[in-house]
Amino acid sequence: MKKNDRTDLCSIARAIDKIGDHWSLLILRDLGQGLTYFDEFQKNLLIAPGVLSKRLSTLVSEGLVRKELYQDNPPRARYVLTKAGEDFLPVLAMIMVWGNEHSSPSGLDTQLVDKSTLKKISPIVVDAKTKEPIEFSKLTFAGGPANSAAKIKVLTERNMPLAAVN
Amino acid sequence: MKKNDRTDLCSIARAIDKIGDHWSLLILRDLGQGLTYFDEFQKNLLIAPGVLSKRLSTLVSEGLVRKELYQDNPPRARYVLTKAGEDFLPVLAMIMVWGNEHSSPSGLDTQLVDKSTLKKISPIVVDAKTKEPIEFSKLTFAGGPANSAAKIKVLTERNMPLAAVN
DNA sequence: CGGGATCCACCTGGATACTG
DNA sequence: CAGTATCCAGGTGGATCCCG
Secondary structure, eight states, rough: OOSSSSSTOOOOHHHHHOOOOHHHHHHHHHHHHTOOHHHHHHHHTTTHHHHHHHHHHHHHTHHHEEEEEEEEETTTTEEEEEEHHHTHHHHHHHHOOOOOOHSOOOOOOOOEEEEEOEEEEEEEEETTTTBBOOOOOEEEEETTTTOOOHHHHHHHHHTSSOOOOO | OTTTTTTTTTTHHHHHHHHOOOHHHHHHHHTTTTSSHHHHHHHTOOOOOHHHHHHHHHHHHHTTTTEEEEEETTTTTEEOOHHHHHHHHHHHHHHHHHHHHHHHHTTOOOOOEEEETTTTEEEEEEEEEEEEEBOOGGEEEEEOTTOHHHHHHHHHHTTSSSSOOO
């Protein structure tokens, strides 16, 4: 896929262009579990060091990960999630839910738990206002105030709403 | 990445192996918006036909999409989401939320709206029981009843919980 | 309209070795 | 420990043409 091609059209496409890579998603998952050192990622993911290095620096430059040098000589670093990185964890949580439902033939092997109580958390997506579970069959993605000219063209051709009403 | 490598370890990794591809995610997004014909995807995504064909059949074989022949001669088909495919829309919704927050430099151009009222929906992830927003900093991913031997090894080495408590 | 078949350039990951 | 450097194979996407 040619990067930066449709990045002006849709925040979903932009987000996918930024983090929609297998390795990046798995690294973010591990960061969310508290892994911090280059070596830990490499051992856990069985990823080639060069690839890991590139993925980490991409995540850093995209603002999802912060690299902290905790020692100068020799240089040692740890990686932690930024706010933007933490904000991505709900996506991973819903991926987990989908995987548990539709891609776990031998049973449940991944759960979200409270660190201190170890109680299980079951994430669901609701509307912020009503707290009602969202029925996706009744919804659609629309444009917004900042529609680009190209997006307005696409939406109009497809007879889709240009923005939400109040 | 070698496919089917760590697929026995974690439902997140399995899910990502199944649908964590740029094109597949964008196709699912379009399906969620009601696009149905090969041609529509191709025009909207500017994707090479061969690639689109492969992605669609992968999605079909993975059970997220159903291919319906609505005409025999010449053969014509439409593509629609299955239950598993619809269940993936919450993931896309949270990707949209992240993109709107962290990857929309020129403003809001993608929103989730009710098809009939055009009112805006704001998706958030909450715990199914308490309906409280999830604080991801307090959580971690744990194992589950169906942990494989390999996963038990990893969790133990990292001193992580093997499963949730009740 | 709904794709299948080809061809090719390139990119990317894997493996391995090495270094401060 | 924390990467960088190198090399290589092959997979993948884009482009194009074609067909019922």
